[in-house]
Amino acid sequence: MAKIIRPQRAGASSVQSAPNKKAAKAATPLPKRAAGKAAKKPAKKIAKKIAKPKPWTAAEVYEVFDRFRKANPEPRGELEHLNPYTLLVAVVLSAQATDAGVNKATRPLFEIADTPEKMLELGEEKVREYIKTIGLYRNKAKNVIALSEKLIAEFGSQVPRTRAEIESLPGAGRKTANVVLNMAFGEHTMAVDTHVFRVGNRTGLAPGKTPLEVELGLEKVIPTEFMLHAHHWLILHGRYTCLARGPRCEVCLINDLCRWPEKTV
Numbered sequence: 001m002a003k004i005i006r007p008q009r010a011g012a013s014s015v016q017s018a019p020n021k022k023a024a025k026a027a028t029p030l031p032k033r034a035a036g037k038a039a040k041k042p043a044k045k046i047a048k049k050i051a052k053p054k055p056w057t058a059a060e061v062y063e064v065f066d067r068f069r070k071a072n073p074e075p076r077g078e079l080e081h082l083n084p085y086t087l088l089v090a091v092v093l094s095a096q097a098t099d100a101g102v103n104k105a106t107r108p109l110f111e112i113a114d115t116p117e118k119m120l121e122l123g124e125e126k127v128r129e130y131i132k133t134i135g136l137y138r139n140k141a142k143n144v145i146a147l148s149e150k151l152i153a154e155f156g157s158q159v160p161r162t163r164a165e166i167e168s169l170p171g172a173g174r175k176t177a178n179v180v181l182n183m184a185f186g187e188h189t190m191a192v193d194t195h196v197f198r199v200g201n202r203t204g205l206a207p208g209k210t211p212l213e214v215e216l217g218l219e220k221v222i223p224t225e226f227m228l229h230a231h232h233w234l235i236l237h238g239r240y241t242c243l244a245r246g247p248r249c250e251v252c253l254i255n256d257l258c259r260w261p262e263k264t265v
């Protein structure tokens with residue numbers, strides 16, 4: 001039996017930096033006369049001004065990822081897995097669930113079923129039992145069995161290496177394909193989850209209304225040398241520092257570069 005891969009937790013990303021004077025200035029209430037003038041301006045014009053922060057330069061983007069790399073040279077995802085197949089299953093199970101919740105369920109499951117054949121042998125009902133603490137578990141159990149059948153029938157029991165083939169598996173979408181291609185096969189893909197979506201938008205690195213827009217935007221601006229780990233740096237940054245509620249801007253190692261008008265430094 002292979003050993004469970006227990007990924008590292010986030011690296012320390014708590015470099016204190018000098019408070020951002022511009023942001024502080026921006027956060028200062030307008031003097032009465034100026035505020036009066038602003039109030040007369042059409043709301044649309046003001047919104048436009050706020051929505052267009054200074055574009056990032058290539059040097060600034062490089063600086064951000066260089067800092068991430070120095071703080072955490074080998075970032076790892078937090079979904080536990082044993083091989084590409086168990087990684088695929090874990091990612092399919094992780095939709096609308098936390099990595100910690102998925103790990104709790106998959107630890108005993110993968111101990112007895114770490115190949116498509118063993119998963120089929122276990123059967124849908126038992127798989128359902130193992131994963132019943134995860135949201136949407138009935139449908140997910142169905143998908144795990146169906147994708148295992150398809151892997152055996154069409155891919156020689158191996159996880160395929162192309163996006164189209166992975167996306168053809170039941171329960172697997174673009175994000176699943178990106179995670180598997182990146183973590184199992186070292187491809188320079190960018191999986192956009194809720195954390196990456198938030199960080200891409202807040203920082204202004206790759207604003208977008210959809211995960212695909214953010215994904216393509218990030219791929220465009222991030223230098224190739226950082227692409228292998230960029231996905232994990234951004235996820236970990238969003239999960240532990242740039243929190244959805246109450247981002248920890250005061251300990252954020254890119255707070256001087258971040259374009260979010262509401263940052264608290």
Ligand code: SF4
Binds near residue numbers: 203241249250258
């Ligand atoms: S400064 Fe604040 S908003 Fe900007 S990336 Fe850091 S934690 Fe997020």
